[in-house]
Every structure is written in structure tokens, then in C-alpha cells.
Amino acid sequence: MTVHNQLEIKSIISDKQIITHFQPLISIRKKSVLGVEALSRSIYENEIIPPDILFKAAAKENLTVELDRLCREKAFENFARSFPTGEDQLLFFNLNTSILKTPLVGSGHIVNFVKYYGINPKNVVIEIIESDTDDILALQRFIELYRGFGFLIALDDVGAGCSNLDRIIITKPDIIKFDRALISGIHNFFYKQEICRALINLSRKIGALVVAEGVEEEREVITCLDLGVDILQGYYFMKPMTITDDRNLRILNQRIEGIVEKFKSYKLKKIDFERNRRIYFEQLLEDARNDLSALKAEEMNALLSKVAECPSVECIYVLDNAGIQVSETVCNQRELNRNAIFYPAKRGTDHSLRDFYYLLSSNEQEFYFSDPYISMASGSLTITGSARMQNQPLILCIDFIYD
Template structure:
């Protein structure tokens, strides 16, 4: 690809030499395409020029706003044919946050544009890359003005780079797009899953819908839907391309495939969870039988034997019926995350666990055993689940055995 010079850039702007490619935004629940994101490419001597070098050069030549507006007008103009057949289709338009000024906020350019092409403002989603916004006051004014006209507001690339969560409060977006950096391999990355869920929960609390962008595999799609994404976008469904109304139905195949596989995916997940819980119960049952045969003063010795018997045990310790730890925390050698020693330390004899879920729920739900959701252990700094079980020792006194298990080992 040739370098974008000022002459090439000026030619593209003056001749309106922009080719718009569209990428579908889909809903697995509705089994349909919800909208199209318009992505402008420059055209020079029959060669397509990607938007990144094009806008980079426009920024240097101080004509970003001209290029930005040209791309948006071309995206709307070429969307008309699809809009004529699909009146509920949304058009996602990128708004270059670096061009956000007080004048732009009040210009009414986009309102005039949709009126010119007779498209309803509620069909247009203004997609703002908030990390590029330097004039926050102009951003707030722009959002408030265009929302009052009926446009939808989306924040793009949330969760990546210099993403500032305070912009969510400023813009109060209708849609939040979770960036590819969090979506890639989300089906196998616990940390990404937790961040993803947190963003989904935040969005739902604020009344915003969530789009997971950059979906490239069915596994990523299934996990994103499971974690709460309302819509998906990415190469798995379609690459950005010229689109006509007659092509819309051709994109339904991967949508239907994910939708068909999703119920099987959930059923398999439930089956594996049941199997995992059964295995937890079986190994902990043996440990309970062992520990119940001794008096309290021999608990620590027994725990040392128990921890070395099962590979999935991270830590074991015992509480009394008030939630006070009566043993040291015993861990298999090598389980501790050495670089986290100052913030993650195993609990000691005498520590109070009465407000921990594995004690609090066990006591208040009046059950004999309780299993937590996965979390990062305060003892080791690694992922674990805790199973707590009531038992009686050889002196017929009640205690609670707590076992931190590694959920990643069971099926490896």
C-alpha cells in the first residue's frame, strides 16, 4: 500500500472518493441482523486505502473533520438501499472523537444529513471512540444535542487502551461496545470473563445494551452471549464489505448456527458443572471421613496428609461453629504466588471467617455443605472455589472443613 500523501488525501476529499464497507451487528437471541457499521475506505487509482493511515494523515494536515464528515455522508448515502427494505435496521456511524469541538457539538451537521436522505435519527447510532476525546465539555454537549434529536449514542472500544470509564457517566450511552482486546479468547480466560461481566453489569445498571466486537470464533460468540452481550460483531459473522439489501439474508447462516449451538452449549455446561460438583463432593467426603476420626489437637497433622492426597486441593483449614479458624491454613507446596505474598496471605489460626460466603451462607441457609463461585484466593492469589462442610470430630464436636479447590484441574 502506497503512503498517503497530502495530494492523495486532497484528491480523496475533493472527489469524495470514499468506498463504504459495512459489517453486520447481530443478535443471537433474535436470530437476526440488528444493524450495520459503516466503515469508510479511501479510493485512489483503484486502490483501497485503510482508514487508519488516511485519518492519521488527515490529522497532520488538519482536515480530520472534513474527512470524518465525508465518510459519514457516504455511509448514510449507501445505506439508503438497505434502509428502503429494512426500516428497523440501525446504521452505526463512527464519530472521530479527536475532532470534537464546541462548534461541532452545535453544528447540526448530522441532523441535516439524515434529513437530506430522509432517514429517521433513531436508526442512526453515533459511535464515539471516547479515548480520542480531548474536549470532554464538547463531548457532553454533542451527546446531549444529538440524543435530543433522537440519535442513539454508543461508546466504542470500552475496555481497551486508555479507555476512561468516567466517559460512561458523561455520555450515558445507549450502547457500550466491548473491545476485541477483552473478547479475544474470552472463553478460556477467567480474568477477561470477570472484566467482561463487570462491564455488562455496569451497562445493565445504566440501561445500556452491550455489543461484543471482534468476534472471530464460535467459542468467543457463545461465551460472550453467556456473559450477557446483547449483540455481537466480528469476522466470524462477516468481514466488512459492500452490502445491498439482497445480501442481508446471506449473513443469517452463522447467526443461526450460533443460536442452534447455544442451547447445546448451555446444556453441556450444566452437565459438566454437575459432574464437577459430584467430583468435589466425592473427594471432600473422603477428607471428611479422615478428619472426623481425630480430636482437634490433631487436626493440623491430618490436614497435612489430606492436602497431599488430592491434586485439586489448593488449601484446607478448619473453622469452629462461630467462624473462627482453629487450624493453620495448609497448602500444597508451590501453590503460593510468590510475587503476591504481601497482599495474598493464607489465613491463620484464630482468624475470623464469619462474614465469608462459605461460612455465612452455610450457617444461615442451614445446610451441611456449600460451594462458592470461582474467585481469587486470598491465600494463594490463584483461582479457586471453596467447599465448606459441617462435620463432627471424634469427640462429637461440630466443626467446618473448608477446602479450596482448583477448578481448572478437575478436567485437565
């Protein structure tokens, strides 16, 4: 039988055998530690016992409330000791929302603890996993009560499991924490990037900060920063430990300074790359437009096919001034997905509501380039460039591959 199976959870609680490790939350733009998350552990027979094992043991003995309160008390005690009053640091701690039965809401333990240890409630962030409770009304009452005391509310584990957007409506969070499941390998997955980008844009609209939790690789950090994440947390910067140790702080500061310089370098290279790619796309679009402008409508298909052979081009087609497609969509010869969802637009398709038509028309621009999107011709990431034809009331459109 393992030590985990032999846990004397009653003794752990009665003897207050809970230790607190801190993991920093980093603002790269401010080059500083904004706060720490308190993570509870226990040591039993010389083995560190993680919180999930502790709470499973407590649940079996109907001691979840007692363990949860002990973890909070130790978190406040150790935070007050590590960060004396006056230091502008945030303390993040997890609330086990499964204990939020109506009689317990507003019991005052959290408020009493912060008063006892001299911690300003405005420096305390209560992390909530809404899916852990089936009593939504009790959760809402709890949030309203503690927000009234000045506490901040964070919605934890966004992007994990069966996350629902209605959690944001229920909690109205000050901070949204992206789960490791969403952050892991984000540099390699366009869909993860776009989900994060959408949630970040939403967070800006509702006035919430975004934390990327569980960053472990440099490329994950760079991508999160590029997407607009406010705060970073994870093993890349520091594992949960005694953060006030001078050596740990030096290592952490070096890591922060290092990633600042790497992100600057990345952004400069990206700007240069995007500029050169835009110049290349514009030149290709302009050359094709000029060549097509000299041709009659019935002569265009041959040139469209020639342009479509360019490795950077996915599709090419022509619209009239009303946004109606007047040519077939000529595609690169590489294999396209052909099914009920992804297929090239046909002659006669109305593109008048597409940005590459109406923004080019309304602003009288010479060229227009869309934001990256998933092509309906192939399911690949593309952008569309459009340009007015010379001497003809037509618009040339090219879908460029945007890998």
C-alpha cells in the first residue's frame, strides 16, 4: 500500500501539516512579478503529497471544508511573512467551490484571515473553477459578497475540459486564466492561437486581465506575448517554491530580462518578415492586375491559370464592380479539399459582403489585404489581396497561402 493510501488526513489537519509553495505571475511588459499563486502541499512520511490527493482523502472523511480553510490560512500566513505589508504583490489562491453550500456562503473565514494577517483584500485574488459547483446561486452570492470586500475574482482553467463561455457571464471575472491545455504547444496550432486571440479580445472588452498558465517553453511564452497575454505563469519562469530565496529571485529576474530581449528580437524579425511578404504579395497582385487589364474578358482565363501556378497563390478570380464573381476560381494544382464544406467559389458568387470587396470599394484603395482566415477552397490559412483593374470595371482577387 502506498503512502497516499495510508494518509492520516485527520492528523494532517489537526496538526496543521500544510506547507505553501509560491509560483510567480510575471508581467513581461512591466519586467516584474505581479503576484504569486499559493499552492498547498503536505509532507507525510517524508513524501510530498499534492493537493489533489489531499482533497480526495479529505472528501472521504467529510473534511473538505476543514482542509480548504487550513490551506487558505497557511497561504495567508506564509504570504504575509514572505511579502511584508507595503509590498505591492497579489496573492492568488484557489477556492474549492464544491464547498459553497448555501449555509457556508459569507461565513467570514477569508475576511477574518486577511484581517488577522494584515493583508489588503485588494491584493487577494480568489481563483474559481465554476464547473466544480452545481450551486450557481451560492457561487454568485459568494462572488458578489467578496467583491464587495475588495477581493479580485479570477476564472481559472479556461480552455480545459468542458469550459463554457457562460462561466464568464456567471463570474464576471477581473482575471481570466488560460489553462495549460490551451497553452501547450500554442506556437504550433493556429486554432489555439485564434481561440486565445478571441478570448483576449473579449477580456479587453470586459476589462479583465489574461493569465497564460503553465508556460513551459520559450516559444509558448513568445507566442502568448505576441497574442497580447498580460501575465505569464509556469515552469519556464519558476516551479512552485520559496520565491523569496535570493538565489531564486536572481534566476527569475535573469529569466525575465532574457525573455524581454528575445521578444523584442522576435517582434523586429516578424515586422521585417511581414513587411517583405506584403511587398511580395503587392508586387505579384500588381503585376497580375496590369497584365489582365490589357486583356479582353475571354482571354483572361489563360493568364489566371498561369498566376495560379505561383507557389504562394492558392486561388485567383475576378469580380465585377458589384462584387459578383465573373470568372471561375482558378486554383493552384496542389490537392484541395473538395467536400460539402470546402470548395472554391463559382462564377456568379456574390462577394459584396466580403471585406476584400467592400473595403476596397468604399475606401477607394489601390490594394486591400484581408486578415488571415481559413480558406473555404481548401481549409488552409490564407489572406486575400484585391486590386482594381485598370481600364476595366473589374476587381482582381488573389488568395495567398499564409503559412
